[in-house]
Amino acid sequence: FHHLKFKNMFDSLLFKSMMSFSGWNLFGSFAYVVKGQGVNVLINTLFGTVVNAANGIAPQISSAIQTFAVNIVLAFQAQLTQSYAMGDYSRAKNLMFSMSKIAYALMCVIAVPIMVKMDYVLTLWLNSDIPAYTHSFANLTIIATMIGILNTPIPQMIHASGQMKKYQLATSVVICSILPISWLFLKLGYGATSVFVITIIIMVINQVVCLQVLHSIFRFSLTKYVKEVVVPCIIITIIPLFVVSSISNVIGYSSIWNFIVVTIVNLLAVGILFYLTLNSAEKQIIQSYIVKIKNKIC
Numbered sequence: 001f002h003h004l005k006f007k008n009m010f011d012s013l014l015f016k017s018m019m020s021f022s023g024w025n026l027f028g029s030f031a032y033v034v035k036g037q038g039v040n041v042l043i044n045t046l047f048g049t050v051v052n053a054a055n056g057i058a059p060q061i062s063s064a065i066q067t068f069a070v071n072i073v074l075a076f077q078a079q080l081t082q083s084y085a086m087g088d089y090s091r092a093k094n095l096m097f098s099m100s101k102i103a104y105a106l107m108c109v110i111a112v113p114i115m116v117k118m119d120y121v122l123t124l125w126l127n128s129d130i131p132a133y134t135h136s137f138a139n140l141t142i143i144a145t146m147i148g149i150l151n152t153p154i155p156q157m158i159h160a161s162g163q164m165k166k167y168q169l170a171t172s173v174v175i176c177s178i179l180p181i182s183w184l185f186l187k188l189g190y191g192a193t194s195v196f197v198i199t200i201i202i203m204v205i206n207q208v209v210c211l212q213v214l215h216s217i218f219r220f221s222l223t224k225y226v227k228e229v230v231v232p233c234i235i236i237t238i239i240p241l242f243v244v245s246s247i248s249n250v251i252g253y254s255s256i257w258n259f260i261v262v263t264i265v266n267l268l269a270v271g272i273l274f275y276l277t278l279n280s281a282e283k284q285i286i287q288s289y290i291v292k293i294k295n296k297i298c
Helices: 012-046 049-072 074-085 089-116 118-126 134-149 153-161 164-176 178-187 193-217 222-251 256-276 280-297
Strands: none
Touching: 012 049, 012 153, 012 164, 012 178, 012 193, 049 089, 049 118, 049 134, 074 089, 074 153, 089 118, 089 134, 089 153, 089 222, 089 256, 118 134, 118 256, 134 193, 153 164, 153 193, 164 178, 164 193, 178 193, 193 222, 222 256
């Protein structure tokens, strides 16, 4: 475009807005770094090498599962931001609800069989050199990650609104509180496992706080959120976990075939329950995708 020319200029209002957005975003990211590395340093200082080794292994498992779930729902983010920017708040709300459920369901597909067969997974990965506490640390870390995955669309809504300060202040205070509370419990004589239990409790509190902050910026029904997101997520966790655990106990021995059977049963259970908990609009979307896939195959 030859008619376009560069011009040196400084828009103070634009610069201030951009620095505020990126600054508060950086502040929120720093809080998660403090939480993650602070807990590592705390466990490193108060416990021996065996506990530290277990603490190093557990996050790797949950991180791999979380990466799979989050990457799948990245396609929602652009649509969610676009809907909010255009003032289509009803669609933005529906996308937020659907994004939360899909991310959580995808997490359950992998997380549940791994939690049930954690001993086998660790043996397959580490042979016989499994540090003590690794099993409990890994399962508790996965539970905390599953709770956190529900929060995936909320920052996107906040980013779309541009009102970062209140959200980042609130969530940063809650997340950073994990460190002093964990230190207090460890000083009182509780074991290293208490740190992960505290993390799970704080992640639940953080989810509630994030929803309240978002509700003050973007009006939606919290009751409807609980009914359409939280309750279905509880259902697609508890029932498949019970079914898979029962089948694993019946089979008894641990092998690759046991793990494959458990994974397939969990996939079917989560898939069926997930579809049954969808509302009519979401079911129509799923059905349209199935028809498209069927037409392409035929």
